[in-house]
Amino acid sequence: MNFYPIFWKDMLLIRKKPWKFLASSMVTPILYLVTFGWGLGRGMSMAGGTYLDFILPGLLALSAMNNSFGPVSTSVNVSKLYTKTIEEVLVSPVGPWSIALGRALSGMVRGLFSAFLLLIVGLASGVNMTLSPYILLVLGLTAFCFASAGVAAAMIAKSHEDMSNFNSFVIIPMSFLAGTFFSPDKLPEPFRSAILVYPLTHASMLLRALAGGREPDALSVIILAAYAVFFFYLAGRMVRRIA
Amino acid sequence: MIKTINLTKNFGPLAAVKAVNFSVEKGEVFGLLGPNGAGKTTTIRMLTTLTLPSSGTALIAGRDILTDPLSVKKSIGVIPQMLNLDIDLTLAENLEYHGRLHRMDRADRPGRIEELLRFVGLWEKRDLPVEHLSGGMRRRLLIARGLMHRPAVVFMDEPTVGLDPQARRLIWGLIDDLKRSGITILLTTHYIEEADELCDRVAIMRQGKIMTIGAPEDLKAVSGRYVLECLGRHDVPRQFLHSRDEALDAGKAMGCDVVVRDVTLEDVFIELTGERIDA
Numbered sequence: 001m002n003f004y005p006i007f008w009k010d011m012l013l014i015r016k017k018p019w020k021f022l023a024s025s026m027v028t029p030i031l032y033l034v035t036f037g038w039g040l041g042r043g044m045s046m047a048g049g050t051y052l053d054f055i056l057p058g059l060l061a062l063s064a065m066n067n068s069f070g071p072v073s074t075s076v077n078v079s080k081l082y083t084k085t086i087e088e089v090l091v092s093p094v095g096p097w098s099i100a101l102g103r104a105l106s107g108m109v110r111g112l113f114s115a116f117l118l119l120i121v122g123l124a125s126g127v128n129m130t131l132s133p134y135i136l137l138v139l140g141l142t143a144f145c146f147a148s149a150g151v152a153a154a155m156i157a158k159s160h161e162d163m164s165n166f167n168s169f170v171i172i173p174m175s176f177l178a179g180t181f182f183s184p185d186k187l188p189e190p191f192r193s194a195i196l197v198y199p200l201t202h203a204s205m206l207l208r209a210l211a212g213g214r215e216p217d218a219l220s221v222i223i224l225a226a227y228a229v230f231f232f233y234l235a236g237r238m239v240r241r242i243a
Numbered sequence: 244m245i246k247t248i249n250l251t252k253n254f255g256p257l258a259a260v261k262a263v264n265f266s267v268e269k270g271e272v273f274g275l276l277g278p279n280g281a282g283k284t285t286t287i288r289m290l291t292t293l294t295l296p297s298s299g300t301a302l303i304a305g306r307d308i309l310t311d312p313l314s315v316k317k318s319i320g321v322i323p324q325m326l327n328l329d330i331d332l333t334l335a336e337n338l339e340y341h342g343r344l345h346r347m348d349r350a351d352r353p354g355r356i357e358e359l360l361r362f363v364g365l366w367e368k369r370d371l372p373v374e375h376l377s378g379g380m381r382r383r384l385l386i387a388r389g390l391m392h393r394p395a396v397v398f399m400d401e402p403t404v405g406l407d408p409q410a411r412r413l414i415w416g417l418i419d420d421l422k423r424s425g426i427t428i429l430l431t432t433h434y435i436e437e438a439d440e441l442c443d444r445v446a447i448m449r450q451g452k453i454m455t456i457g458a459p460e461d462l463k464a465v466s467g468r469y470v471l472e473c474l475g476r477h478d479v480p481r482q483f484l485h486s487r488d489e490a491l492d493a494g495k496a497m498g499c500d501v502v503v504r505d506v507t508l509e510d511v512f513i514e515l516t517g518e519r520i521d522a
C-alpha cells in the first residue's frame with residue numbers, strides 16, 4: 001500500500017486554504033443549527049430535552065456525511081474528467097486500493113473536522129449532551145463510509161451531471177429523511193422501515209443514543225460498518241476498473 | 244526498450260490503432276509523426292497502461308504491459324499531451340508529490356527537485372503556484388515532473404503543441420540534452436520539423452497504421468534528396484531527384500520558373516499518402 005502520497009496532497013491543499021476550508025465546512029451545519037435549532041425549534045421540546053438537544057447529534061452525522069462525500073466526490077470527479085490529474089497517479093506504481101484509501105481517508109478527515117467544529121459550536125450554545133469517545137468513533141466511521149461512497153460515485157459518474165443527479169436523488173433526500181430532524185419512531189410503517197435502509201439513519205440513531213447517555217444499538221453499528229466496508233470495496237473496484 | 248506486438252485499439256467500430264509493430268532501442272529518440280487523429284495518443288496511452296489494447300501487446304524494458312503493468316509503471320515517465328499539473332500547488336510541491344507517488348527516498352527528493360527545476364530553467368519560480376506559470380513554463384514543468392523518478396523510458400505526447408517558436412526551441416534543447424544523457428524517448432508530434440530535428444528514427448502514422456519507419460535522412464533519401472517545383476503552377480507535379488545538378492537540369496526542361504529545395508519529411512508524407520500532414 002502506498003496511499004500516503006494521495007492523502008498527503010489533499011491535506012496540503014487544505015493547509016493552503018485554511019479559511020476556505022473552515023468556511024465551507026461550517027456553512028451548512030450552522031445554517032441548520034440556526035434554522036432548525038434556534039429558529040424553528042425554540043421552545044419546542046422532545047423527549048425530555050430541547051429540540052436543539054435532539055437535533056445536534058443528527059446534525060453531527062449530517063455534517064460528517066456532507067463534508068466527506070461532497071468534497072471527495074467533487075475532487076475525484078474533476079481530477080478524472082477535467083484536470084486529468086488522476087492520470088499522473090494511474091501511470092505511477094500506486095495501486096487502485098491505495099488511491100481509494102488515500103482519498104477516503106482525506107474525506108474522513110474533512111468530515112470529522114466539520115462535525116467536530118459543529119460540536120464545539122453546539123456545546124458553546126448550551127446544548128445538553130453526554131460526551132463519550134464513542135461519539136468520535138461513530139463520526140469517524142460515518143465520515144469514512146461517505147467518503148468511500150464519494151470516491152465510488154465519482155468513479156462511476158461519466159459527467160458532472162451524473163454527479164449532481166446523484167446528489168439530488170440520493171444525498172439530499174437522505175439528508176432530510178434519515179432521522180436528522182425527527183425521530184424515525186414518529187413515522188408510520190412502511191416509511192419507518194424504509195428509512196432504516198439509509199446508512200445516515202443509523203449514524204444519527206447511534207449518535208443520538210450516545211449523546212443521551214443511552215446504550216447504542218449494536219445492529220446499527222453493524223449496518224453502518226457494513227455500509228462502510230461495502231462502499232470502500234466499491235470505491236476500490238471502480239478505481240481498478242479504470243486503472 | 245519498447246517493442247509493440249500487433250498493438251491494436253478499437254473504439255467501437257473505429258479502429259484507432261491497427262496492429263502496430265515497432266521497436267525502440269535503448270538511448271534512442273523515436274518519433275511517431277502523423278496528422279490529428281492518426282492514433283498517436285492512443286498508442287502512447289496503451290504503452291503507458293492508461294488504456295487497455297483491444298488486441299496485441301507491448302514490452303517496455305522487457306515487461307509486458309498486459310501481464311506486468313506495475314513493473315512497467317515503475318520504469319516509465321509520462322509527459323502527457325494535456326497539462327495535468329496541480330495548479331494550486333507550487334512547482335516544487337508538484338515534483339515532491341510525484342516523488343512520493345514513486346516512493347523516492349525522502350533524502351533524495353529535494354536534490355532531485357533542484358536539479359530538475361534548474362534543468363528546465365524554473366528554479367527561481369519553485370515556490371510559486373503553478374497557476375502563475377505561462378503555457379511554455381508549464382510544459383517544461385511537466386517534463387521535469389515526468390523525469391523526477393529517473394525513468395528509463397520517457398513518453399512525450401506532443402511536447403511542444405501550442406507553443407511559440409521560442410518556447411519550442413527551449414524544449415527541443417531540453418530533449419537534446421536528455422538524448423545525450425542516454426535516456427530512451429518516444430515522442431509524438433505532428434510537426435515535421437520537430438520529428439526531423441529531434442528523432443533518431445521516425446514512424447509515420449496515418450489512420451491507425453504505420454506507413455513507414457526509418458531515420459529521417461533515410462526516409463528522405465528514398466524518394467530523392469531534392470525537390471523540384473514549378474513556381475505558381477500547382478498542376479505540374481513536383482519531381483524528386485538525387486542531386487542538385489540533376490534537379491537543375493530537369494528544371495531547365497520544364498519551361499517555367501523553378502525552385503530546387505531540400506526534401507522534407509512532409510514531402511515523404513505526401514508521397515506516401517497523397518495528403519498534407521497538417522491539413
Ligand SMILES: Nc1ncnc2c1ncn2[C@@H]1O[C@H](COP(=O)(O)OP(=O)(O)OP(=O)(O)O)[C@@H](O)[C@H]1O
Pocket residue numbers: 254257259277278279280281282283284285286324433
Ligand atoms: N476515448 C475515445 N473514445 C472514442 N474514440 C476515441 C477515443 N480516444 C481517441 N479516439 C479516436 O481515436 C482516433 C485516434 O485518436 P488519437 O487521440 O490517438 O489521435 P492523435 O494521433 O493523438 O491525434 P492528435 O494529433 O489530435 O493528438 C481518433 O479518431 C479519435 O477520435
Ligand SMILES: [Mg+2]
Pocket residue numbers: 283284285324400401
Ligand atoms: Mg494526440
